[in-house]
Amino acid sequence: MSDVHTAQAATRSVPPLSDGARAGILKVDPLAGQLSAGARFSKASRWRLWVPPAITFVVVGMLWQVIALANPYVIPTIGDIWASLAGDPDMYWSNMLVTLQEVVIGAAAGILIGFAIAVVMAEFEIMERAVMPLFVVIMVTPIVAIAPALVVAFGFGMTPKYIVTALVVFFPMLVNALAGLRDVDPRTMDVMRTLHASRWEIFRDLRLPGCMPFVFAGLRVALPLAIVGAAVAEFVAAGQQAGLGSLVTISAAQANLPVVWASIVLLCLMGVGLVAVLALVRKKVLWWSEGNVVAR
Numbered sequence: 001m002s003d004v005h006t007a008q009a010a011t012r013s014v015p016p017l018s019d020g021a022r023a024g025i026l027k028v029d030p031l032a033g034q035l036s037a038g039a040r041f042s043k044a045s046r047w048r049l050w051v052p053p054a055i056t057f058v059v060v061g062m063l064w065q066v067i068a069l070a071n072p073y074v075i076p077t078i079g080d081i082w083a084s085l086a087g088d089p090d091m092y093w094s095n096m097l098v099t100l101q102e103v104v105i106g107a108a109a110g111i112l113i114g115f116a117i118a119v120v121m122a123e124f125e126i127m128e129r130a131v132m133p134l135f136v137v138i139m140v141t142p143i144v145a146i147a148p149a150l151v152v153a154f155g156f157g158m159t160p161k162y163i164v165t166a167l168v169v170f171f172p173m174l175v176n177a178l179a180g181l182r183d184v185d186p187r188t189m190d191v192m193r194t195l196h197a198s199r200w201e202i203f204r205d206l207r208l209p210g211c212m213p214f215v216f217a218g219l220r221v222a223l224p225l226a227i228v229g230a231a232v233a234e235f236v237a238a239g240q241q242a243g244l245g246s247l248v249t250i251s252a253a254q255a256n257l258p259v260v261w262a263s264i265v266l267l268c269l270m271g272v273g274l275v276a277v278l279a280l281v282r283k284k285v286l287w288w289s290e291g292n293v294v295a296r
Contacts, residue, residue, distance in 0.1 A: 106165025168229030180214025
């Protein structure tokens, strides 16, 4: 009995918790649970992000090896491709720099020209009716047929390759930028006109910020196409025999399959790298945009 009385006395001696302390306890526990659940969800999201593509690449690599071992004169094994890359890295590096130069210069020219013409069309609709049919005709013309004519017109240097790359990226940028420049809130446009805003002010404060998601959607299509355009230009445009596309052509003529596929792998990695850089830039520039705009 003495022990019971002692415990009761100790319990009575403990001061009651204040309302603020109770509130603090009630606030801390749910927050800790939410943080723990959020951490678990974030970890699970990271797993779901990279595990499925990793499994896909492993399966594709295994299938590739099986087919390559059964058909050695059709495709090389992954080991042969890697041995070719490691055996002469300077050759691949120098040719990759040439192709990257064509992509950067040609794509930059096509993107800037496409955006500038889209701005003019958005401001003056008569310009779209006048020149858009011409651009459609140019875009449906096979680029392989245009490249030799460009060599005749501009010589055997790098200029024809720049033009071919620019033509490939021009139309996606033009169409997406034009759609974005015209996709403005009509009520906001009415307010700005009521305030007597100039064309420049409407473009700077309304059209340009609103078209940025469309522009990045166009870039997401145009940059991989720039790799394709540069490679095609090196395939068909005579002159300087440099670049990964030229390396593919020469190696295929010599039946050197490891070099052919090693060059193709580098072209793929170049495209993936450009898309990854674009995604990072988009995240920084369009931090206010939650959704993704589908390229048209």
